Amino acid sequence: MTYVPYDSQQYSRKSHDESAGSAHFLYEGLSQEAQRLITQPRTILDRKTRERSFFILSVSFQQLRHFLRPSRTKLGLVLVWLLVLWWGERRVFKSSIESCQWESWEAWPPGVMPHHVVLLADPQLVDPHTYPGRPWPLSTFTVRHTDLYMRRAFSSLQQTLEPETAFFLGDLFDGGREWATGKEKQADLHFKNYDTRYWLKEYARFGRIFLDRWTTRQSTDNPLRQRGKIIASLPGNHDLGIGNGIPLSVRSRFETFFGKGNRIDIVGNHTFVSIDSVSLSAKGQPQSDNTRHVPGQQPNQEIWEEADDFLLHISERKATTLTRELRTRAGKLENPLQIHTVLDIDDPIVRDVAQSIPSDSSELPTILLTHVPLYRSPGTPCGPLRERWPPSTNPDDPSEPLATDERNAISVTAGYQYQNVLQPDLSKELIEKIGHVQHVFSGDDHDYCEIVHHGYTSKGGGVREITVKSMSWAMGVRKPGFLMVSLWNPINENGVSLSASASSSANPTLKTHLCLLPDQLRIFINYGLLLALTLPILVVRAFICGYSDTRNRNSVNERNCLSDNHETSTSEYEVRDRAGSDTGTSSSNFSTESYQYGLAARSSAGRPRSASPMNSYGIPEGGSIYTMTPASKKILGPNVHETAKTARPRPKVEKGMRAVWRELKQSTMHVASVGLLWYAWLAYTS
16 A cells, blocks of 8 residues: 655645635634643643644644735735825825914914815816817826815815815816807807706716815814805806806806805905906907897996996995894894885985994905906016916025016916906906905916005005915916915904904904915826836846746745745645655655644654554554544545545646746736725725
8 A cells, every 4th residue: 555645735725725714714723723732631642643733733834824925025015005005195185284284374362263264266177178189098087186186185175174164266167168058159169069968067076076075064173163164156267258258148057056256255254255357357348249239338248247236336235244244143133124115226215224334444354356366567476485487586685586577477468268367447446446455365377376466555555465276286286275264353243343453464364374285296206106116026026936946936936926826736746746656654745844834753764654553653544644623624625535646737837938927917917906906995985
């Protein structure tokens, strides 16, 4: 009778193929045998029991090594990709927003409770109008990633900063003015298939990014804070067009869903006046083809008339809005009950009926919101926070800024459906009619710009204007951003400020801070650099695995290579051949394997195992080294002896470039699949 020793590598491979179920049985058998060794006295354990226990322990450790032995190189690359993707898709947004905490820059007196506002400019949702020649899938990639970027930024902003109010400064869409309403002919024939149905899809898309993520809530830190609100009614030139290029039906559609562009809001004891400056710009321009000329009316009057009428009665509107706000805070009805009397609209009493308009002394600080910036002289520098063109150095005095710096300034130009600044007369009219304007916030330029207008009348010796950065990384700035505004202006029940010098520059009621968002292009570049590092590492690893000596490949690939099946089968058949040729030895693969785990091997000089006397520790007639326990049968299978004795053809081992290509393909797919799944999860759960 020929004795074929048990091959632990064969059992290891079989158990490895049985995946998680085999692992469970291995742990079960391991725990049972370990407990048996501990609980029973060592003196009563005969040799057969010890061999059985050591065998189970050997197979268990061998199988655990297969489960816990991924390639170190491959595992290292996977871990690096997981970390870099988590940083680029999650952590970088959170850290950028956390660096802008209100407490880090407000510097208000202790114990005060300011009102927190964020100003968001030019999201300009990317659509077919943005990059009309960009091919698929690059166009789809740009749309998805710009949306994802703004959704993450706005979500992080809301969760971390918890502002009470958010204002959008126009240009919500990029091609909003191009999508026809059915009442006017499409100006650009390239977009003739885009109509109101497409615009409604874009509106729903805007809601998914911003509106769905904005929650009207009480602050968890202080229940006395006002409930939050979001105001996105201010239109931009990409939403409507500008001047005489605005179709009235396009404006009507925008106002139907977002509200009137001309409005007044009392926020943080400040009066925010929003002006539809793109419609007002039609004043003085030639008659538009989009509107009909009515005899006796000025050119484009249908476009600019509503905004002009709003400015004409702005003082009364501001006073009425403040009165209603104070009545609401006092727990009274917003509008007092009136005697029902029919009056003519031009009757002077209409303005005075029970409105109790406050005097000028009780007027709150006024803030103007406009999409298009006010006029300034060409070359007026925008300051050091402008990204695209930092200030030029003054050759006479490097510490002083230049009075004129064309590169650092907003270009005073205009073109088809755009105008970088308002007309000089219109800018002056806005400041004078609104009155007491201390700050102006605008958009449109996509980059930051901060100047002080000294040519307009104001309380503080000049009107400070900040052009807010775009919050989209597709608008020509590497680091998008938004403006944080902290308001603190305590007033009494009549709306009079409790601070005597509240409107002075020495004691301001408003403070601002530019918060920058991550550089998305830099994140993509980092991904590209990591990919450029990953591929050579995988190629070198594949060459090492493919051209290693096949006789030593088992030890090499156990640490570095992915193709475990070939190495295991080769080693298995080598052991089986040696076992089949050596019939008169008592050594076994168990003894060989036991050295790997610090177990003592039996000497081959002992008596032969093929013919054992009765009642000894030799091999029974059936050829089994021990009686298998139920746990072992589950692990090794019921036909383990027949499997060990069955001869199978030796598999062909791949060598050279075929082995290199196979190893490179499998390892690349492994790293890529894990990285892509992780990236998809990060992208769609943010």
